Amino acid sequence: MASNIGRLAARELQRTYPWISPPFIVGAPMRVISGPKLAVAISGAGGLGFIGPGAKPADLDDSLSQTPSLLESLPQSSPTLAHLDRYVILPIGVGFQTWAGDLETTARIMRAHPPPAAAWLFAPRHGQKELDEWSVGIRAATDSKTKIWIQIASVAEAKAAAASKERPDVLVVQGADAGGHSRTKGAGLMTLLPEIADELKKDSNLPQIPLVAAGGIIDARGVVAGTVLGAAASAMGTRFLAANEANINPGYVQHVLDATDGGQSTVRTQLYNHLRGTMDWPAEYDARGLANASWRDHEAGVSFELLQERHAEAAKKGVKGWGEAEGRMATYSGTGVGLVRERMGAAEIVEQIRKDVRRVLDEANTAVYE
Incomplete structure (x- = not known):
């Protein structure tokens, strides 16, 4: 039931991040709540966890310093461990609110550590120009090993990113149901994601940018919906507020x-x-x-x-x-x-969703074709 574009993009992400298991679950970079423990736990379960931007730019240094030992402590059954010797990147991402960030400090810190797998850029004060500056700086600091993810909330932002000479590797499409910070004006994911997917398909000369669905996804039903709408992965923040590894009161x-x-x-x-x-x-x-x-x-x-x-x-x-x-x-x-009903480990959350997706798909196929 997934769109063809979504399937092709999912395969591309599988090549980029060889430890991931379908469906691809992403832990959003919640500012101080998503620390390295949460990010590693999500990645260790076959997803991609992001470290949040922290209270100040220099916090990234401590977060990246903690990551290798946390990776080494993953269970032997973790799909991430099987791939650690096959790449020279950290199998986690880092997130930045560019309006409040410090690119010079960020680049210096990233040069001092193995590069993270992805950098999630969000909330520029000066639009695509600012995102391009950050993309150039991060790519230079990591020899382009860190892939650029940009969070958007409109068709106009998607088109600007796709047309940029610093074209991102991934677009995170955030619908209006998202928690935390987002655009004051926006559409729900149900209409926003397919419109963006359709708009980006119009330029056949450009490779398709993988889309990540975000905003209101809590369980397997949301993951399946995002996949059907054309997403290659689903990002969740609110669900991981109740993860044991979250840095939260x-x-x-x-x-x-x-x-x-x-x-x-x-x-x-x-x-x-x-x-x-x-x-x-x-x-x-x-x-x-x-x-x-x-x-x-x-x-x-x-x-x-x-x-x-x-x-x-x-x-x-x-x-x-x-x-x-x-x-x-x-x-x-x-x-x-209201769908977050219990606290559990981040890996348990990912594994539960993965298990439930097959059931949801079976039920949907039965409802449509019986």
């Missing part, structure tokens, strides 16, 4: 596990950024997170100064700083949050 996790009806319980806003002092995100971006006491007070007209005071007090409460009723700390998550 237990209160944050509990808020995610307690949440239901994500279309109603999440909100899109810059408020949570501003409360923690991040005021300079590019204007065309905001973030999706679960509503909490901070949000309700904001809606009721409480002054920002008082909201900041209450937020600062909540930050001292540890686990109790999060939650729907009294929590005030940001719980970034997508609309699929």
Whole structure:
């Protein structure tokens, strides 16, 4: 049921990342939550885990330093271990919010370590020009061993990336159901991904860029849907919030596990950024997170100064700083949050999805053809 374009792109990614097992599951680079433990666990299960950009650019050095020993500690059954001697790259990716990044620092750090398999670029302040600068810098620092992934949320962005002389190796197509930061205006994955796929097919002189589906994918049903729409892989962030290896406060996790009806319980806003002092995100971006006491007070007209005071007090409460009723700390998550029902290891999540995909496909084929 997968599109032909998606199948061809999936084979290309299999050649690029020889340890992956179908369906190709990608762990999104959530800023401080996706550390090397989470990334290695996902890659160790036959996916591709990404390390987040961290609190500051220099954090990448520590993350890449930890990665080799984490790889060596993978179970002997890991498909990744079987391929470690066949390439000179780290089988994980790294993510960057380019508007807040430091390309010079990034390039210096990447030259000091084995190159990661992929660099996921997102949120430029100056559009494709900025993404091109980062692509040039990373490719130069890694002798082009690190493949460039660019996250987009519109047909226009896809066309600009495809036409660039620094054409990316992969496009991550993020639908509007995604948690965390994304474009304030956007379409759901159901329409966005096939329109982008169709648009890119129009230029027969260019090789097809593999597309990764992102935004609202939580389980095997979402993975199958993304594949049918033309994706070669599926990226997940919200589901991995409840992975044992995530660098996350237990209160944050509990808020995610307690949440239901994500279309109603999440909100899109810059408020949570501003409360923690991040005021300079590019204007065309905001973030999706679960509503909490901070949000309700904001809606009721409480002054920002008082909201900041209450937020600062909540930050001292540890686990109790999060939650729907009294929590005030940001719980970034997508609309699929109601499908996240238990905490488990990242490898277990990947393996469960892989197991369930066959069942979902069988049920879909039966429903269509019986």
